[in-house]
Amino acid sequence: MNNHAVITTKGVTKRFGDFTAVNQVDFELKEKETLGIIGPNGAGKTTFINLISGFYLPDEGQVLFNGVDITRLSSAQRVALGISRTFQLVHVFDNLNVYENLGLSYYRKRENKPFTFRMFTSRLWQSDIRRKVEEYLKMMDIAHLKDEIVGNLPLGSKKRLEIAMAFVSEPQVIVLDEPFSGLGDQEIDEVVGVLKKFSHDKTLLLIEHKVSKLEDFVDRLAVMHEGEIICCGPCESTLNDPEVRRCYWKLNT
Amino acid sequence: MDKSFLSYIRGPIVMIALLVAARYLFPNKMTFLFEVSTFGIYIIANDILYGYMGMVSFGQPFYLGIGAYTSAIYLAHIGHNIFVAIGLAIIMGLLAGLLFGPAYIRLRGDYFALINAATCAMGLFMVEKILYPITNGDDGLWYRSRFHETPFLDLRKPADVFWFTMIVLFLVLVFYTWLDRSTLGAGLRGIKASESKMKFLGYDTFKLRWTGFTIMTILASLAGSLYAINYGFVNPSITEPARAAEVLVATLLGGGGVYGPIFGTLAFMGIKDFVSSFMDRWELAVGVLTIIVCFKFKGGVWGTLQTIGAKFKTGKAKPADAVSGENAG
Amino acid sequence: MFELYLTAVIFGLTISGILFLVSVGICIGFGLMRIVNMEQMVYYTFGAYMTYALVSSTGSFLLGLLCGTLVAAGSGYIVETQLLRRVYGKELMFTMVVTFSVFMIGIGLIQYIFGLSSKPVGMPFKVIVTIMGANVPLYRVIVFIISITVYFLIDMFLNKTIFGRAIRAGIENPDQVQGLGINIRRIFTITFVVASGLAGFGGVLNAPLVGVTPYMGFEMLLFAFITVILGGLGSLKGTLVSALIMGQVVSVGGTIYGPLAFVGPFIVMFIVILFRPTGLYGVKGRAFGFEEE
Numbered sequence: 001m002n003n004h005a006v007i008t009t010k011g012v013t014k015r016f017g018d019f020t021a022v023n024q025v026d027f028e029l030k031e032k033e034t035l036g037i038i039g040p041n042g043a044g045k046t047t048f049i050n051l052i053s054g055f056y057l058p059d060e061g062q063v064l065f066n067g068v069d070i071t072r073l074s075s076a077q078r079v080a081l082g083i084s085r086t087f088q089l090v091h092v093f094d095n096l097n098v099y100e101n102l103g104l105s106y107y108r109k110r111e112n113k114p115f116t117f118r119m120f121t122s123r124l125w126q127s128d129i130r131r132k133v134e135e136y137l138k139m140m141d142i143a144h145l146k147d148e149i150v151g152n153l154p155l156g157s158k159k160r161l162e163i164a165m166a167f168v169s170e171p172q173v174i175v176l177d178e179p180f181s182g183l184g185d186q187e188i189d190e191v192v193g194v195l196k197k198f199s200h201d202k203t204l205l206l207i208e209h210k211v212s213k214l215e216d217f218v219d220r221l222a223v224m225h226e227g228e229i230i231c232c233g234p235c236e237s238t239l240n241d242p243e244v245r246r247c248y249w250k251l252n253t
Numbered sequence: 254m255d256k257s258f259l260s261y262i263r264g265p266i267v268m269i270a271l272l273v274a275a276r277y278l279f280p281n282k283m284t285f286l287f288e289v290s291t292f293g294i295y296i297i298a299n300d301i302l303y304g305y306m307g308m309v310s311f312g313q314p315f316y317l318g319i320g321a322y323t324s325a326i327y328l329a330h331i332g333h334n335i336f337v338a339i340g341l342a343i344i345m346g347l348l349a350g351l352l353f354g355p356a357y358i359r360l361r362g363d364y365f366a367l368i369n370a371a372t373c374a375m376g377l378f379m380v381e382k383i384l385y386p387i388t389n390g391d392d393g394l395w396y397r398s399r400f401h402e403t404p405f406l407d408l409r410k411p412a413d414v415f416w417f418t419m420i421v422l423f424l425v426l427v428f429y430t431w432l433d434r435s436t437l438g439a440g441l442r443g444i445k446a447s448e449s450k451m452k453f454l455g456y457d458t459f460k461l462r463w464t465g466f467t468i469m470t471i472l473a474s475l476a477g478s479l480y481a482i483n484y485g486f487v488n489p490s491i492t493e494p495a496r497a498a499e500v501l502v503a504t505l506l507g508g509g510g511v512y513g514p515i516f517g518t519l520a521f522m523g524i525k526d527f528v529s530s531f532m533d534r535w536e537l538a539v540g541v542l543t544i545i546v547c548f549k550f551k552g553g554v555w556g557t558l559q560t561i562g563a564k565f566k567t568g569k570a571k572p573a574d575a576v577s578g579e580n581a582g
Numbered sequence: 583m584f585e586l587y588l589t590a591v592i593f594g595l596t597i598s599g600i601l602f603l604v605s606v607g608i609c610i611g612f613g614l615m616r617i618v619n620m621e622q623m624v625y626y627t628f629g630a631y632m633t634y635a636l637v638s639s640t641g642s643f644l645l646g647l648l649c650g651t652l653v654a655a656g657s658g659y660i661v662e663t664q665l666l667r668r669v670y671g672k673e674l675m676f677t678m679v680v681t682f683s684v685f686m687i688g689i690g691l692i693q694y695i696f697g698l699s700s701k702p703v704g705m706p707f708k709v710i711v712t713i714m715g716a717n718v719p720l721y722r723v724i725v726f727i728i729s730i731t732v733y734f735l736i737d738m739f740l741n742k743t744i745f746g747r748a749i750r751a752g753i754e755n756p757d758q759v760q761g762l763g764i765n766i767r768r769i770f771t772i773t774f775v776v777a778s779g780l781a782g783f784g785g786v787l788n789a790p791l792v793g794v795t796p797y798m799g800f801e802m803l804l805f806a807f808i809t810v811i812l813g814g815l816g817s818l819k820g821t822l823v824s825a826l827i828m829g830q831v832v833s834v835g836g837t838i839y840g841p842l843a844f845v846g847p848f849i850v851m852f853i854v855i856l857f858r859p860t861g862l863y864g865v866k867g868r869a870f871g872f873e874e875e
Binding site for chain 2: 095103104108114118120121122123124169
């Protein structure tokens with residue numbers, strides 16, 4: 001793992017009133033690695049990835065993407081640069097079918113423009129879009145749902161669809177916000193199975209509060225506690241770290 | 254998933270064939286069928302706003318009035334050519350969309366609905382009072398005698414206007430089918446479901462909305478122009494804000510999809526026709542019906558037909574077309 | 583000339599009073615229940631028609647006033663408990679269409695019972711008072727005074743009673759009230775019944791001034807919305823102030839140039855929505871940006 005850092009944060013801090021949600025975090029995400037951030041509720045995980053994906057602007061510090069300062073860019077601009085994310089509460093288009101959801105996501109990447117009048121003349125069933133979308137439909141095991149209206153699908157399928165929507169635009173970094181929340185065990189295994197396929201050649205950052213599901217496919221594990229990353233390293237060493245044991249396991253027995 | 258050219262015109266042809274068949278089966282209902290076709294175009298326009306982008310406007314008669322009055326003023330004061338009158342109405346619709354769009358579409362749902370109502374009231378005021386010298390105010394404009402003969406179809410004759418309306422409706426339906434299947438159509442529906450996700454994917458939702466809004470104004474204006482030509486006169490009642498309700502109800506009755514607006518119009522006009530034969534006004538029936546549709550048949554007439562069709566095919570219920578279902582209300 | 587404008591100002595105050603009474607329901611609908619209350623004017627129309635019916639049959643305006651207000655409040659109760667409960671929490675579009683349908687049903691009922699033509703309602707008393715040289719019917723002055731009294735009563739109710747404080751807390755933060763263990767459903771119902779009663783009361787008071795027609799609610803509906811938006815969503819004080827402004831726009835504006843009486847309010851609304859969407863006293867009247875998560 002000697003790849004260059006894709007995302008670097010330098011001393012980012014976010015306060016809500018008197019409460020410091022994220023405190024002076026220095027952090028590095030390397031190319032093609034899968035990194036999981038764990039921590040109890042309220043540890044600042046979600047705030048931290050909101051800072052990375054541009055939903056909040058930090059009060060202090062910098063966010064770098066491939067060495068370029070992106071601290072002040074909006075979330076849409078960051079998506080255009082190649083930082084895509086999913087949400088803890090699924091964000092998909094309930095009134096479109098699965099195929100159209102993915103198609104819209106890929107189309108934006110293909111046109112590389114926020115709006116064009118070609119949208120009127122083009123169709124999402126064009127062969128090049130279809131090829132790409134169907135490839136990802138297969139990879140995500142949702143090919144059989146292609147024509148289903150998303151609003152009628154169970155949560156697990158929606159989650160997989162949302163992850164697929166993040167992947168299909170082929171961003172450099174994909175940030176997953178609690179991809180397993182609200183899912184049953186079997187559904188979690190399905191999502192894990194999908195993520196494993198990608199963990200080798202994509203840069204993934206995911207947050208979760210249950211460590212058990214992450215262990216077998218993340219390259220590195222970081223632990224967040226009271227707004228700070230208290231440890232970051234390979235899974236085993238992180239979990240055996242004395243500070244982690246003290247701060248994390250005590251709170252999460 | 255082959256979407257050949259034929260698939261774009263198959264549906265519209267069937268639709269038009271049905272209307273034409275009805276015209277010969279019920280010869281005395283020609284005016285009714287003309288109104289259904291024209292009102293259908295008007296509802297299609299509103300459906301682009303409501304069914305696709307999820308925006309409600311209480312000022313639709315204003316956009317209808319733009320087309321009607323543009324054609325009427327041209328025919329009454331300037332020229333005699335009906336096709337030019339329609340062309341001008343379309344251009345004015347385009348201009349209205351480009352002009353009002355940027356200011357209005359940024360507004361939250363309820364404000365959007367009401368500012369359209371305000372626009373509509375001001376439009377009514379314009380044609381009634383300020384533009385009195387050219388619109389004749391409440392007396393209306395009469396210009397049928399000024400029509401010049403047109404080639405192929407003589408638009409001075411109601412029977413030929415009916416055929417002409419059928420052609421226009423056919424073109425609008427093909428356009429609408431195309432829009433529905435285009436990336437733009439999917440994008441507009443995406444905005445309805447979750448604008449924030451569309452923004453997040455990197456789309457410029459402002460321009461998308463603006464485009465949708467402008468298509469709406471053009472189609473509404475076209476419908477208004479057809480009214481003006483068929484009746485040979487216009488008066489300000491066409492732009493009355495009170496008539497904004499009809500549009501919403503018919504759209505809701507139809508329930509999205511490509512043919513929803515037409516079915517909605519048929520249902521609405523049919524009920525109106527039926528109810529008004531034994532009751533002074535139709536508000537009561539339409540109000541009750543809308544509430545029933547709101548709570549029981551979320552897919553509207555078209556959605557319900559599709560559900561029944563699906564039941565027939567597979568033997569079990571399939572959810573209604575979600576274009577207007579679920580959160581459409 | 584001076585007398586003419588003074589008369590217009592006083593007439594405007596009357597209009598303000600009516601506007602305030604009928605706008606309370608819409609204001610609270612926005613603020614407390616987060617619905618767009620299109621059907622408020624049904625109660626206004628019902629109130630006005632009850633007055634017409636009773637004044638023409640018994641000749642007693644007071645009886646009309648009592649019955650009109652009660653019928654309005656009663657129909658408000660039925661609508662709230664039978665229909666609106668299912669609407670709370672749904673999106674704005676849905677609430678608009680449903681409440682608008684109720685409005686149409688109301689208009690239909692009125693037409694069915696009373697017919698289409700407009701009917702005059704006799705003034706309860708015909709005394710004319712002279713204020714600084716302007717001759718004004720006493721009735722108009724009284725209508726204004728009553729409305730202002732109603733405002734102060736509501737204000738006192740909201741500030742001094744526990745129930746009123748619960749409503750205020752509800753307007754500021756609906757989720758919190760639920761958490762406090764207060765039965766928000768009951769609050770909604772009672773508030774709604776009071777608001778529709780007030781709308782009916784406004785209809786009763788307005789009936790002798792404008793007569794009754796089935797469509798009297800339409801114009802009033804738009805004017806009431808303009809009032810609420812101009813005042814700021816959910817602010818009663820704002821609603822009162824903007825009602826005062828709107829009354830003058832209609833009355834003085836109409837005196838200066840006739841058509842302004844109808845179109846003036848819309849021009850005001852147009853300007854307010856585009857340039858100051860939060861209204862005069864609005865705190866959460868964000869008109870820009872769509873439903874945020």
